[in-house]
Amino acid sequence: MDSNNNQPINENQNIENKEENDLNQNNNINNSNNQNSNNNNNQNSNNNNNQNSDNNNGNNEIIVDSDLNDNQPMLNYGNLKGTQEIEVPNLLIDQVIGHEESIETIKKAAKQRRNVLLIGEPGVGKSMLAKAMAELLPPEILQDILVYPNPDDSNNPLIRPVPAGEGKKVVMLNKSSERGYDEKKTLITLLAMVGVLGLGFYYQSQGGIMWAIIGCIFIFFISMQIKHKNVSNAPKLLVNNHDKRFAPFINATGAHAGALLGDVRHDPYQSGGLGTPAHERVEPGMIHKANKGVLYIDEIGTMSMKTQQELLSAMQDKKYSITGQSETSSGAMVASQPVPCDFVLVASGNIQILEGMHIAMRSRIRGYGYEVFMKDSMKDTDENREKIIQFVAQEVKNDGRIPHFAPDALDEIIREAKRRSGQKESLTLKLRDLGGLVRAAGDVATEEGAKIVTSKHVTEAKRYSRTLEQQISDRYIIQRKEYSVFNPEGGKIGIVNGLAVIGDRSGLVSPIAAEAAPAQSKREGKIIATGKLGEIARESVQNVSALIKKHTGTDISQYDIHVQFLQTYDGVEGDSASVSIAAAVISAIEEIPADQSVALTGSLSVRGDVLPIGGATAKIEAAADAGMKRVIIPRSNLKDVMIEKRYEDLVEIIPVDTLSDVLENILIEGSKKNNLIEKMKKIGTKVVQSVPKNPLSTTNHPNSH
Numbered sequence: 001m002d003s004n005n006n007q008p009i010n011e012n013q014n015i016e017n018k019e020e021n022d023l024n025q026n027n028n029i030n031n032s033n034n035q036n037s038n039n040n041n042n043q044n045s046n047n048n049n050n051q052n053s054d055n056n057n058g059n060n061e062i063i064v065d066s067d068l069n070d071n072q073p074m075l076n077y078g079n080l081k082g083t084q085e086i087e088v089p090n091l092l093i094d095q096v097i098g099h100e101e102s103i104e105t106i107k108k109a110a111k112q113r114r115n116v117l118l119i120g121e122p123g124v125g126k127s128m129l130a131k132a133m134a135e136l137l138p139p140e141i142l143q144d145i146l147v148y149p150n151p152d153d154s155n156n157p158l159i160r161p162v163p164a165g166e167g168k169k170v171v172m173l174n175k176s177s178e179r180g181y182d183e184k185k186t187l188i189t190l191l192a193m194v195g196v197l198g199l200g201f202y203y204q205s206q207g208g209i210m211w212a213i214i215g216c217i218f219i220f221f222i223s224m225q226i227k228h229k230n231v232s233n234a235p236k237l238l239v240n241n242h243d244k245r246f247a248p249f250i251n252a253t254g255a256h257a258g259a260l261l262g263d264v265r266h267d268p269y270q271s272g273g274l275g276t277p278a279h280e281r282v283e284p285g286m287i288h289k290a291n292k293g294v295l296y297i298d299e300i301g302t303m304s305m306k307t308q309q310e311l312l313s314a315m316q317d318k319k320y321s322i323t324g325q326s327e328t329s330s331g332a333m334v335a336s337q338p339v340p341c342d343f344v345l346v347a348s349g350n351i352q353i354l355e356g357m358h359i360a361m362r363s364r365i366r367g368y369g370y371e372v373f374m375k376d377s378m379k380d381t382d383e384n385r386e387k388i389i390q391f392v393a394q395e396v397k398n399d400g401r402i403p404h405f406a407p408d409a410l411d412e413i414i415r416e417a418k419r420r421s422g423q424k425e426s427l428t429l430k431l432r433d434l435g436g437l438v439r440a441a442g443d444v445a446t447e448e449g450a451k452i453v454t455s456k457h458v459t460e461a462k463r464y465s466r467t468l469e470q471q472i473s474d475r476y477i478i479q480r481k482e483y484s485v486f487n488p489e490g491g492k493i494g495i496v497n498g499l500a501v502i503g504d505r506s507g508l509v510s511p512i513a514a515e516a517a518p519a520q521s522k523r524e525g526k527i528i529a530t531g532k533l534g535e536i537a538r539e540s541v542q543n544v545s546a547l548i549k550k551h552t553g554t555d556i557s558q559y560d561i562h563v564q565f566l567q568t569y570d571g572v573e574g575d576s577a578s579v580s581i582a583a584a585v586i587s588a589i590e591e592i593p594a595d596q597s598v599a600l601t602g603s604l605s606v607r608g609d610v611l612p613i614g615g616a617t618a619k620i621e622a623a624a625d626a627g628m629k630r631v632i633i634p635r636s637n638l639k640d641v642m643i644e645k646r647y648e649d650l651v652e653i654i655p656v657d658t659l660s661d662v663l664e665n666i667l668i669e670g671s672k673k674n675n676l677i678e679k680m681k682k683i684g685t686k687v688v689q690s691v692p693k694n695p696l697s698t699t700n701h702p703n704s705h
């Protein structure tokens, strides 16, 4: 594979690839046609219902992600045996995957030496881009920086920049003359001491030895005090760029003021000429080491305002004097001449860091640089799948301890990249996390003594490398089942199984209980919501009160309504709980049991529409893990659902558009439900007559209601 043109798989392969994909697609279409026709034969009795549901729900297309759920190769690998045959590009900028526009900006910024602010999710390659930018800066303008004693003012050491490589030579030259002088001095000192000791032994009887020892100590101290005039004038190499192929990349993330801006060490023996000369105590800061290169600061908003201000003045002046950072140290008396610090600042973080960022700093970057918002996913195309393969090859090479990946293992990684993107037709760009899976799979293979990583190792690694949140979710499911916080069977009044997300991509079943009692106050009922998510619950009930009145004819202001999230985990986000709260409240008021084998999620608009939520795939998988049989999700989230094959037969997915659809699917059949439906019909609310088809299955499920 050719690394230079950045095309890991050659064009012929691409053409073959496309043809085969077309073929596969045709096969898929044929398959699904066959299956559909089978279904039609098998499910005549349901046709009417399905038609109804189609009519009611508009475009109720069957979404089958064949990539994820069948064993077709994700790419035509030709004769590729594994990632060992893929050449990893030499330049870091060519190793950055999926950020074409950001790369263009970085190239432009490097050419013009502009500052850059990179905003994006963790692990999408921000620091990698910054490092790549340093490789693009011209190394020939690099400088070494020397610090000399100042004969006029010892507390103001002198600074001298010299071309890269020269600094070391100057210091070596001084060192060699110093070494010759030192050797001579040591020899003379030793001879003098031997002479004195000899005399001591000669006059032994008159106490000569004791005097000889005292004399030796005296000679030793005198020799320590005698310094060559060059020694005290010898410069110290502050910044060394000798033999650097690339401009420096300095990561100053989390650096304290001293490390960032430079410092002067404390010297307890500063008086009487016994101390270390001031210039030798001067230490460069990261801003100085980054001179002519890149200074990278992640989470810049967490830096103190004072440090940001100092950084800003260093950026403006392109030089910054080094002084002791601690006021109580003798270093604070020393201030060097201004030291060059002509760096390019690359700051990064997520969008929240903007709040903590000094306003002038942001303005400086905007005025003299670029702001880049980085993507966290890329389109799922053959070209981008090839890039994921290149990424795996890079990670294997960088790790150096794991075997290469065979094509079937690469398939599994691409599938996971698809799943983790959380959207259909996309591949994740949170590649640090994906790199974690690559390493875990490599470790599994190494443990087995395998020469190459296969799909089996990747599948096993997925089990091992479950995130903390996924493990918490697993534990919660077990605990909640043990203590019967939820039981996915039968019906309960006022209790529904909501779904929440913890962390980045882990689902959690979060039961919600509602209780409605006639209002104690004559004027108006109260909404009493307990637990951490109380605020959200209160807001949701308030938002849905008009809807409940419209949908069921019941005025909830006549009730005191208690809502509780049962055993809520702290990290749960509750934004998508409004549909669940509404369903629990209606179940409680109308005294209609809610089906406990159904889990639900969705955000409810004040008009009664069910709006999309995040983490649909994780939520459905969590529901399946918890033993739920059906999951209600907003229809607009259908395109994001990419559950693993093993969950496909465990749960039925019910896409809904409105609160009526939700009620129809969660409330248990019976006269009360029928009355409610009747009431709703009279009020004129749209009611779905049947459960829509399972959108993730190639077979249409018979309606269970």
Ligand SMILES: Nc1ncnc2c1ncn2[C@@H]1O[C@H](COP(=O)(O)OP(=O)(O)OP(=O)(O)O)[C@@H](O)[C@H]1O
Pocket: 095, 096, 097, 098, 099, 121, 122, 123, 124, 125, 126, 127, 128, 129, 298, 349, 391, 395, 429, 430, 431, 432, 433, 435
């Ligand atoms: N776009 C990418 N292309 C190739 N490798 C990537 C990419 N993004 C991340 N990686 C891999 O993940 C590692 C970590 O990425 P990096 O540190 O640049 O992320 P980040 O966005 O700076 O994260 P954070 O904000 O947490 O510091 C990289 O060293 C590289 O191995």
